[in-house]
Amino acid sequence: MNEIIGPQAVTPELKPLVTELLLGLGDDEFVLGYWDSEWTGVAPMLEEDVAMSSIAQDEIGHARLFYQQVAALTGTPIDQLAYGRQPEQYRQVQLVERARGDWAFTIARQFLYDTADQLRIEALKNSAYLPLAQDCAKIEREEVYHQMHVYAWLERLANSTVEARQHLERALEELWPDALGQFEAFPGEEALLNAGILTISSARLQQEWIATIAPVFARLRLDFPIANIDDGAMITGQPAGVPIDETTIVPRMGGRYGQHTQDFRDLWGQMTMVYNLEPQAQW
Amino acid sequence: MSDVIKAVLDEQAVWEALRDVPDPELPAISVVDMGIVRRVLVDAVNSSVVVDITPTFAGCPALSQIRTSIQDRLLQLAGHVEVNVTMQQIWTSDLLSAEACAKLRAVGIAPPPKVGHGRAISMLMSQPLTCPYCGSQQTSLENAFGPTPCRAIVYCANCHQPFEQFKPI
Numbered sequence A: 001m002n003e004i005i006g007p008q009a010v011t012p013e014l015k016p017l018v019t020e021l022l023l024g025l026g027d028d029e030f031v032l033g034y035w036d037s038e039w040t041g042v043a044p045m046l047e048e049d050v051a052m053s054s055i056a057q058d059e060i061g062h063a064r065l066f067y068q069q070v071a072a073l074t075g076t077p078i079d080q081l082a083y084g085r086q087p088e089q090y091r092q093v094q095l096v097e098r099a100r101g102d103w104a105f106t107i108a109r110q111f112l113y114d115t116a117d118q119l120r121i122e123a124l125k126n127s128a129y130l131p132l133a134q135d136c137a138k139i140e141r142e143e144v145y146h147q148m149h150v151y152a153w154l155e156r157l158a159n160s161t162v163e164a165r166q167h168l169e170r171a172l173e174e175l176w177p178d179a180l181g182q183f184e185a186f187p188g189e190e191a192l193l194n195a196g197i198l199t200i201s202s203a204r205l206q207q208e209w210i211a212t213i214a215p216v217f218a219r220l221r222l223d224f225p226i227a228n229i230d231d232g233a234m235i236t237g238q239p240a241g242v243p244i245d246e247t248t249i250v251p252r253m254g255g256r257y258g259q260h261t262q263d264f265r266d267l268w269g270q271m272t273m274v275y276n277l278e279p280q281a282q283w
Numbered sequence B: 001m002s003d004v005i006k007a008v009l010d011e012q013a014v015w016e017a018l019r020d021v022p023d024p025e026l027p028a029i030s031v032v033d034m035g036i037v038r039r040v041l042v043d044a045v046n047s048s049v050v051v052d053i054t055p056t057f058a059g060c061p062a063l064s065q066i067r068t069s070i071q072d073r074l075l076q077l078a079g080h081v082e083v084n085v086t087m088q089q090i091w092t093s094d095l096l097s098a099e100a101c102a103k104l105r106a107v108g109i110a111p112p113p114k115v116g117h118g119r120a121i122s123m124l125m126s127q128p129l130t131c132p133y134c135g136s137q138q139t140s141l142e143n144a145f146g147p148t149p150c151r152a153i154v155y156c157a158n159c160h161q162p163f164e165q166f167k168p169i
Helices: A015-037 A046-074 A078-083 A103-124 A130-159 A162-181 A189-194 A202-219 A262-271 A273-277 B011-018 B063-074 B098-106 B120-126
Strands: A227-230 A233-236 B026-030 B037-043 B048-053 B080-085 B139-143 B151-156 B161-166
Touching: A015 A046, A015 A078, A015 A103, A015 A189, A015 A262, A046 A078, A046 A130, A046 B139, A078 A273, A103 A130, A103 A162, A103 A202, A130 A162, A262 A273, B011 B037, B011 B048, B011 B063, B026 B098, B048 B063, B063 B080
Parallel strands: B048 B080
Antiparallel strands: A227 A233, B037 B048, B139 B151, B151 B161
């Protein structure tokens, strides 16, 4: 696979696809960072106020790295990328645009996202697009602390009071469709795979994700209604002897193609408010 | 502008000048001690300097300020200064110089354990953390996150003070 050393080396056919990929990755972190930052001042305890604020700062920083790549490819200034688009021009998955909800909802969503993101970023370290690979090498190191945080909280909520566990279970039940929506194929994914810019398909990433988190749910005795289907045989994450949930979960797709929810439109209105007062302003 | 240039323009002079540029969030420590400066290229004939810097953390808000500070400082030595941000050699806390670690301790921040090729997280969790005030290891990690992306919060049971711990990464 040929290495693509920089923006100038991206072919005209690949350029819009790489741009969409980078916007998707950037928007995922940007939108999630915004929701996470809402906990500043109102988190359940002081340590978590500090933790979520720091995590949100990291996420916005990761978004900035991806937006800088888009700027290098397209010439669009990064502030304009971040704040100057209309809602239907954003490319995040719907999982990250859900309003933060209560603490259990935030933790459940963070867990479902961070575990998938970890696999995605790890794979992208081997991207043929060198700037992307380098950025992901950096991001991966910082995400280690996010993962530690969210694993600890998933366990804490699952294993403490009845009420905490109920909140967590309710949140997870609501979030499964969004969680699966994370694996919506990127526009032009096949071409990106052929060029080595993506090294793993979204479908394969989903399988790896299910295999990674199923044991965690089994250990915490939390419902896990998803199974990998391989050549018609069900490969279940449930412990042997436990009945498999027959409900079909419909992944909430569309985010990668600009289909978004009211939650995001509300957020967009807030986060772009200052920028839109004077888009040409120099900050 | 030529009358402004007083000193000899060579790599050593540039590195020494860069030691005057502080990290905005840790003013006791220079960008050189932080390992932020990765490369210096000097063209004495054309009075031009190129500096490559790398961010510590992606979300660090001080990067543009660091660029400006470096530019301002080096314009006292050269007619043309270019500061580039590079992600080629990503920053790791192992890049902190011994001098940086000593200065951190002096302002009450415990320097990070070496990461090497290990998993950074296990360094923070599994190694005893040393209090920069009293030297005790009777310490407990209160929060893996702190006031900036690079710091965690630890409590010393010996001298009863909280302190900041530079995070291994």
